[in-house]
Amino acid sequence: xxxxxxxxxxxxxxxxxxxxxxxxxxxxxxxxxxxxxxxxxxxxxxxxxxxxxxxxxxxxxxxxxxxxxxxxxxxxxxxxxxxxxxxxxxxxxxxxxxxxxxxxxxxxxxxxxxxxxxxxxxxxxxxxxxxxxxxxxxxxxxxxxxxxxxxxxxxxxxxxxxxxxxxxxxxxxxxxxxxxxxxxxxxxxxxxxxxxxxxxxxxxxxxxxxxxxxxxxxxxxxxxxxxxxxxxxxxxxxxxxxxxxxxxxxxxxxxxxxxxxxxxxxxxxxxxxxxxxxxxxxxxxxxxxxxxxxxxxxxxxxxxxxxxxxxxxxxxxxxxxxxxxxxxxxxxxxxxxxxxxxxxxxxxxxxxxxxxxxxxxx
Amino acid sequence: xxxxxxxxxxxxxxxxxxxxxxxxxxxxxxxxxxxxxxxxxxxxxxxxxxxxxxxxxxxxxxxxxxxxxxxxxxxxxxxxxxxxxxxxxxxxxxxxxxxxxxxxxxxxxxxxxxxxxxxxxxxxxxxxxxxxxxxxxxxxxxxxxxxxxxxxxxxxxxxxxxxxxxxxxxxxxxxxxxxxxxxxxxxxxxxxxxxxxxxxxxxxxxxxxxxxxxxxxxxxxxxxxxxxxxxxxxxxxxxxxxxxxxxxxxxxxxxxxxxxxxxxxxxxxxxxxxxxxxxxxxxxxxxxxxxxxxxxxxxxxxxxxxxxxxxxxxxxxxxxxxxxxxxxxxxxxxxxxxxxxxxxxxxxxxxxxxxxxxxxxxxxxxxxxxxxxxxxx
Amino acid sequence: xxxxxxxxxxxxxxxxxxxxxxxxxxxxxxxxxxxxxxxxxxxxxxxxxxxxxxxxxxxxxxxxxxxxxxxxxxxxxxxxxxxxxxxxxxxxxxxxxxxxxxxxxxxxxxxxxxxxxxxxxxxxxxxxxxxxxxxxxxxxxxxxxxxxxxxxxxxxxxxx
Numbered sequence: 001x002x003x004x005x006x007x008x009x010x011x012x013x014x015x016x017x018x019x020x021x022x023x024x025x026x027x028x029x030x031x032x033x034x035x036x037x038x039x040x041x042x043x044x045x046x047x048x049x050x051x052x053x054x055x056x057x058x059x060x061x062x063x064x065x066x067x068x069x070x071x072x073x074x075x076x077x078x079x080x081x082x083x084x085x086x087x088x089x090x091x092x093x094x095x096x097x098x099x100x101x102x103x104x105x106x107x108x109x110x111x112x113x114x115x116x117x118x119x120x121x122x123x124x125x126x127x128x129x130x131x132x133x134x135x136x137x138x139x140x141x142x143x144x145x146x147x148x149x150x151x152x153x154x155x156x157x158x159x160x161x162x163x164x165x166x167x168x169x170x171x172x173x174x175x176x177x178x179x180x181x182x183x184x185x186x187x188x189x190x191x192x193x194x195x196x197x198x199x200x201x202x203x204x205x206x207x208x209x210x211x212x213x214x215x216x217x218x219x220x221x222x223x224x225x226x227x228x229x230x231x232x233x234x235x236x237x238x239x240x241x242x243x244x245x246x247x248x249x250x251x252x253x254x255x256x257x258x259x260x261x262x263x264x265x266x267x268x269x270x271x272x273x274x275x276x277x278x279x280x281x282x283x284x285x286x287x288x289x290x291x292x293x294x295x296x297x298x299x300x301x302x303x304x305x306x307x308x309x310x311x312x313x314x315x316x317x318x319x320x321x322x323x324x325x326x327x328x329x330x331x332x333x334x335x336x337x338x339x340x341x342x343x344x345x346x347x348x349x350x351x352x353x354x355x356x357x358x359x360x361x362x
Numbered sequence: 363x364x365x366x367x368x369x370x371x372x373x374x375x376x377x378x379x380x381x382x383x384x385x386x387x388x389x390x391x392x393x394x395x396x397x398x399x400x401x402x403x404x405x406x407x408x409x410x411x412x413x414x415x416x417x418x419x420x421x422x423x424x425x426x427x428x429x430x431x432x433x434x435x436x437x438x439x440x441x442x443x444x445x446x447x448x449x450x451x452x453x454x455x456x457x458x459x460x461x462x463x464x465x466x467x468x469x470x471x472x473x474x475x476x477x478x479x480x481x482x483x484x485x486x487x488x489x490x491x492x493x494x495x496x497x498x499x500x501x502x503x504x505x506x507x508x509x510x511x512x513x514x515x516x517x518x519x520x521x522x523x524x525x526x527x528x529x530x531x532x533x534x535x536x537x538x539x540x541x542x543x544x545x546x547x548x549x550x551x552x553x554x555x556x557x558x559x560x561x562x563x564x565x566x567x568x569x570x571x572x573x574x575x576x577x578x579x580x581x582x583x584x585x586x587x588x589x590x591x592x593x594x595x596x597x598x599x600x601x602x603x604x605x606x607x608x609x610x611x612x613x614x615x616x617x618x619x620x621x622x623x624x625x626x627x628x629x630x631x632x633x634x635x636x637x638x639x640x641x642x643x644x645x646x647x648x649x650x651x652x653x654x655x656x657x658x659x660x661x662x663x664x665x666x667x668x669x670x671x672x673x674x675x676x677x678x679x680x681x682x683x684x685x686x687x688x689x690x691x692x693x694x695x696x697x698x699x700x701x702x703x704x705x706x707x708x709x710x711x712x713x714x715x716x717x718x719x720x721x722x723x724x725x726x727x728x729x730x731x732x733x734x735x736x737x738x739x
Numbered sequence: 740x741x742x743x744x745x746x747x748x749x750x751x752x753x754x755x756x757x758x759x760x761x762x763x764x765x766x767x768x769x770x771x772x773x774x775x776x777x778x779x780x781x782x783x784x785x786x787x788x789x790x791x792x793x794x795x796x797x798x799x800x801x802x803x804x805x806x807x808x809x810x811x812x813x814x815x816x817x818x819x820x821x822x823x824x825x826x827x828x829x830x831x832x833x834x835x836x837x838x839x840x841x842x843x844x845x846x847x848x849x850x851x852x853x854x855x856x857x858x859x860x861x862x863x864x865x866x867x868x869x870x871x872x873x874x875x876x877x878x879x880x881x882x883x884x885x886x887x888x889x890x891x892x893x894x895x896x897x898x899x
Binding site for chain 2: 326331
Binding site for chain 3: 428431432435436499505507513516517518519520521522526529534538558560561564565566567568570616663
């Protein structure tokens with residue numbers, strides 16, 4: 001089992017062979033599924049907790065505070081303590097709630113995030129599913145989460161929850177359009193929807209540099225729409241703490257609340273990962289055309305590190321938005337989408353097509 | 363909730379697609395225990411019915427049982443952000459009744475303290491306004507700068523919010539030797555920070571969209587509902603007591619009464635921001651010229667007001683604050699009534715926010731700058 | 740055409756104001772040494788309250804366990820909340836005269852609003868404001884304090 005930090009495809013292939021030698025193909029499939037499932041769950045739990053910690057620290061830094069400092073060194077164990085607390089809390093259900101849907105909603109939200117994560121290429125060869133319609137798949141499954149939010153708001157039988165859920169529905173359905181269209185811009189440039197191909201074709205230069213201004217515009221639009229799709233500030237209308245107390249998850253407590261909370265952070269990771277993969281070269285190192293020595297040094301950094309560095313950078317940017325801007329009103333959020341982002345996006349696609357047709361990007 | 367049901371039954375105007383939401387008494391944006399009964403149709407607010415009294419503490423009744431100097435310390439607990447202005451109102455009322463002339467030094471100190479309180483109050487209002495609109499970082503920037511004022515208060519008065527600094531005939535202590543230096547340092551620092559407030563929030567396109575052209579209050583309505591302070595002045599209602607009935611050192615200083623006519627939420631916001639500059643300007647005129655002298659006149663051990671009725675108005679950070687004392691010649695007041703600005707301002711909310719969205723209701727409520735103990739007393 | 744120009748300028752102006760806001764927050768996030776948080780229980784040694792800070796009412800005693808309180812009860816009268824109770828006793832002076840003295844100066848911290856009126860009224864300056872602010876206790880009865888120390892007596896020469 002050769003372990004190569006720069007290319008995981010050999011390792012996964014060898015593992016597959018190793019299993020096949022010892023058991024039947026069916027058993028191999030089941031074992032591999034289990035391994036993948038467990039590692040995804042571990043990743044979601046650990047990275048989700050890390051993101052919550054990071055958010056609290058980053059937010060504190062924006063506000064000239066220190067953030068959690070008591071539990072563990074610099075508060076590192078704070079989120080784990082919070083998680084344990086949430087696990088032990090009583091699960092309260094409103095008497096008049098729709099029991100089945102109320103219990104189902106957190107799982108739908110969670111499942112949607114897991115589905116979207118399946119195609120993300122973490123590093124070379126470290127990708128569970130490599131569809132030829134990868135980008136299409138991500139945009140499709142990431143909107144499943146809104147069903148969970150709608151169900152949560154409706155079944156809690158709370159007026160605040162219902163308003164929050166309806167806002168979220170309107171918001172995500174509209175912004176889905178912008179996310180897809182900004183991705184379409186890059187699909188035109190890449191010529192493929194397969195994520196591994198998209199990453200591979202950014203070997204010489206990332207698409208954000210390669211695609212000139214249209215790619216930059218698409219990146220900005222993707223960031224805005226992606227933030228909106230994860231229900232984060234300044235688009236956190238579904239929660240809107242100062243208006244709707246907690247919006248769609250007002251009535252949830254304990255671990256069910258934690259599911260919504262974790263899903264929000266993992267969704268943020270997915271948006272950042274998609275932005276990284278499609279615009280910022282995925283796990284590809286930063287290369288400047290002719291600086292050979294610089295490129296060699298950059299190549300030395302493992303792809304996994306590159307990927308997470310970029311993802312965390314984008315996440316920091318999204319947090320920066322949240323901790324700077326006021327929240328939009330519900331009609332303004334739709335105005336922004338239909339009056340500004342959508343027309344700009346359509347023109348942008350035209351521009352990108354021109355760039356590709358004239359082979360300006362090569 | 364039985365009350366809610368009653369309304370549904372008694373009113374035959376309610377449509378089936380409207381519903382009632384209780385905003386508060388526990389709600390993040392009602393800043394305390396205010397309860398608004400909001401009739402909604404979807405996101406649209408149709409009617410708002412404020413219910414007050416959740417933090418009623420009977421201060422007016424309590425005042426009847428205690429002596430005049432003791433009344434002052436209770437006024438700290440009403441509008442705790444304008445504590446010094448409230449104290450001063452009662453002290454002025456007692457001084458007028460007894461026809462005591464306070465030393466010049468006292469007038470200067472009181473005015474500086476007034477304006478510092480106003481600044482502290484407006485800072486807190488600014489950061490809470492940002493927080494209500496979802497910009498949580500403003501909350502900490504505002505509190506960070508307010509801390510300097512609270513330190514100044516603590517050094518001179520011994521407390522940060524419940525100052526109890528004015529007493530009949532003067533102030534409780536002389537100013538601390540560091541007072542002038544600290545105030546000047548603060549002004550210098552805060553003049554640098556105020557433009558940052560504007561860059562962070564005022565100019566922000568989202569903030570502008572959220573506050574412009576909502577929550578109109580006409581001049582007639584402002585006068586009819588008794589909306590005073592920056593909220594009233596945003597509608598063109600010239601109601602600054604500091605200008606119209608100057609007290610303490612206000613006749614001696616140059617300042618402008620900021621007025622605007624548009625009367626929407628952003629105007630009220632802008633007026634408060636401009637008032638902060640005005641307050642800084644007033645303090646700058648006074649801080650170097652505090653005359654020497656006593657910090658209080660010697661009063662009798664037991665203060666007894668002559669028989670009669672006395673009224674004194676001051677301008678707090680929220681508007682006109684009035685003290686009405688009826689005395690029967692004893693050492694306790696016969697009856698005390700406080701005219702609190704928050705109470706009148708709150709009830710104009712229905713006029714301003716009906717027909718807007720829930721998010722606008724929160725924004726409009728923020729610009730009224732409500733302090734709930736001030737409303738309930 | 741004019742409308743299009745206006746549309747574009749709206750977009751750019753909007754983005755510009757957003758970037759100004761981000762510049763302000765960005766300035767603070769990258770200068771973490773300007774943080775204003777105080778780590779409270781850790782900084783107990785360096786944390787000093789202002790001299791006039793009103794934390795609690797205390798009675799000063801000198802090295803001979805003598806205080807200045809005559810037991811006149813003016814503080815009790817001046818207190819708006821009834822936080823002070825004076826229990827006085829009659830003592831025989833050296834000349835054989837009867838004289839009032841303090842037996843117990845009871846102070847209910849739980850009821851006190853720290854308004855400073857008692858200290859202002861005290862004719863001998865026997866009570867002052869202490870700077871201690873850590874008053875949390877497990878039992879409410881602990882908030883009732885006797886200010887004069889056991890066995891203490893009035894200092895020589897203090898008159899009502």
